[in-house]
Amino acid sequence: MKKHPVRNAIIDKFHRGFVYTCIGASIYAFSQIVSRFYHYYTVVKPQLAKQQLMEKEELLAEGSSEDKAPILKL
Known part of the structure; x- marks a missing residue:
């Protein structure tokens, strides 16, 4: 007689795959x-400064610059 996996075993395999994907x-x-923060603090922020x-x-x-307006004498 051929053995079939129990329904819970199939569900466990799908769950394990989902967990690994997450x-x-x-x-x-x-x-x-992390790479975005590194790029900001090493490239963008120094350029802005x-x-x-x-x-x-x-x-x-x-x-x-020197002021070129004439001096008013009252």
């Missing part, structure tokens, strides 16, 4: 989040 998706998502510094220097350079 674990894999979680690991993948976590690695993507450099750009803001350049903008501040431009504003200071504009304000330090």
Whole structure:
């Protein structure tokens, strides 16, 4: 007589596969989040700081130019 797996055994195999899929998706998502944070703190944030510094220097350079308006004597 041929043995057939019990219904619970089939359900257990599907459940195990689903759990492994969830674990894999979680690991993948976590690695993507970590890589995004790494990219932000190593590439994007230094560029933003450099750009803001350049903008501040431009504003200071504009304000330090000589005033060409004539002096009013009252």
